[in-house]
Amino acid sequence: MAPWHPHRTASRHLGVWESTAAHQRAILLAAAGALAAVLGRRPDLLVIVTPLVVAAVWGHTTRPRTEVTGTARLGDATLREGSATGLYVHTTPALPDVHGVVTVARVPWVYRKPSSGIAELDDGAATIGLRSTRWGRRRIGTVSIALVSTWGAFRVGPVDLPDLDSATLPVPASFNASTPTPHPRGIVGLNRSNRPGSGSEFNTIRQFHPGDRLRRIHWPVSMRTGTLHVTSTFTDEDAHVFLLVDCFSDLGPREGIDGRPTSLDVTVRAAGAISEHFLRSNDRLTLRTVGAAEVPTLGVGSGTNHLRRVLDTLAAIAPATERRDTGERAIRGVDPMALCLVLSPLIEPTMVTLAHTLAARGMTVVVVDTFPDHLVHDPKSVHLALAWRMRLLGRQADVHNLRLRGVPVVPWHGPGSLDNVLRDIARRASAPRMARR
Template sequence: MHLSHTPALLRSLVAAAVLGVVAVMVQRVDVVVLMVPFVVHLAWGWRSRPHVDLVVESRPKAVVIPEGESVSMVTHATHAWRSALVTLQWPVRPGISLDPDSGTVLDAAVPEGVRVAVQPERWGRYDVGPGTVAVCDPSGSWRASTTTPRVTVTVRPTSSSLEGGSGVAHPIGIVGMHRSRRRGDGSDLAEVREFRPGDRLRRINWRVTSRLGALHVNSTLTERDTDVLIVADTLVDIVPARPEAPTSLDATVRAIAAISRHYGGFGDRVAIHDLGRRIGHVRPGTGPRHARMVLNVLSRANRDVPDWDRLRPVGTVTSGMLVFFCSPLLERESQDELVRLRRLGAEVIGVDTLPEGVGQFGDIRSFRRDTFLGEAWMIRRMERDEALARLRSIGIPVTPWRGTSSLASVLLSMEAARSAPRRVPGR
């Protein structure tokens, strides 16, 4: 660590030299008296010139927290300077708030160090620091400084589960928690029928048997799982006029977190496909480990990636696969991709992630009056509403994302289709 003099020591040196020259030239004692305080300060500063010995420890180096929580950074400074003043200052970064705001004073006599609370505003990955630690001797003549290492704070998005049913009308797996229409080993009662050769004895319904006089057994429905694909449209991040309002990328990330947690609880295989390049792809998986991996991938989503006009289409989909298409649905390419997935046989649900109020009449006031941006957004919003009406007319539900209860009605209606009567061909 480099030791340097302060401007106060330099001013004392210059003032003492100038007053000394003036005192010799004019031969006046009062000028010498004025020079004495500066000479005393120079002597005090030279005598108290310290040896550089400052050790700074800061923890943690990296931390992962859920959205809405804060993290405390502890910094401890050890120095060999007597009666020295040590200060710590953290730079202000966009998206995070510090407590205290600008910095704090460290005291080496405090063994537990000084805590600085870091409060991120939303999900994402933040680099806090490096902080500047400065030490100054009592005379204010010498100073030295060093920096603390950067602290990486990863904020996972809110992962509340969806409200409503599963929305799985046709399970395609073998073992899971979704009730199917096929008879077999399960927990949901389908009917009570007469005993047949091969039926298990543990399924005998003794109450019905004793009442009717013939053996009857319980027939159940099997439980199966399904494949869930979450398509994220991150080609364009729509930012509202208010800087504190959530963007379309915020809505997309929170929707993916809620959907993956919801279907991970059913034991389904969840995968993520990014049409852009802000989030990335996640292979199909299930279980708590896969849920944590999804949250880690979402927390590393890059907001600073420029908009991309090249769409990466979804590869192959299985007939009956449940697809959640999270998109602002402003681009024609995204709308065509949504229709293509539906024609491939997937059960598609459109999740509208366009921020609330964008392109509406009240949003015009947020733009400058000498431009036509407000009017242009209104026209684009009307074109988009017409496209959403066409999607709904061909059987693709599109629901705006406004929290975990946004998809409840759609999921419940799709789940009810499992028990709906079917028409048998030829009758």
């Protein structure tokens, strides 16, 4: 799929200058008044229509004859939730004694400043503030430009400029984990492995071997024994984290960053927070989505650049646009040693089935429950409360079945949400196992 590039600049010719109804009315009244004054020998009528004659002649004399081009430009085409940017509009050339107005249409989750979305052109330029309050890719409201010459005699527009696009990246929720990632087996990273090598975690003190670094020499033991001894360490390695994001539903009122989150808001922001944590620890990460169409495929990567790609992918999610998605393509080719994190409110049965499938393949699976509590605590009607109660009973049974299989289900609460479960997984991985000899 071709990469998505937002349209940051739009330009269009505003057309030819046309006379206004006021100018035409002034000409007709002036001509009629002058004719009546001559035929009726009424000099007072000639005095009355003189201002109309002056306005009509002045407006026609100062008529602009240059074709004007309007241009609109976004200060930043990529924003974060709650951040603001400017919409800069200007006309070329900037004609003197020409007044203009710029309007920006209202669109959901974009606040305008001024709130009316109307700004006056000053020397052919105007600025309107825009603030995006919810993640996603969307079009900025239609920008229209209208120009009027002296005395309102001629005008051009209003003309709609081509639509501008913007991408609002989700703000990662606050998250950190103090436990290491299980199953490290890469070559770089901050996770301690079980095999000795170059790292920072102390292993033991042993005799010097050719190739050991001199700074590793442990002088107290070497002086006591008479032979050189060095300190050995465990190697630092990176782990592979696989994120599976549920895009089947978006439950709750969509109030943006300033209001209560929907289930997809919690899911997307949790995915961003988890990605930021593991990628800053030099781990490798893969992101897959289920239930959303036209989401770009994101491969394995690490580092800050990969974090930006992850946030761009999350911003491209359109919920429930692929209801027939079984998720088999999303979990195809997953590293068997990866830590699989399934982020879902556990409403769609497909996600529960995928968690069972990954666990049946012997992978380390953790389900992160992103169901928002306020959906149940604040029902709008008795019937809605009863419907949620019935659905949550089935959801509770699904969670129980996952835990019976050995898949932990952890509610998302921000920092420390995964500490206990990752610690238990690390202990389970290092425990002795029965093996056939």
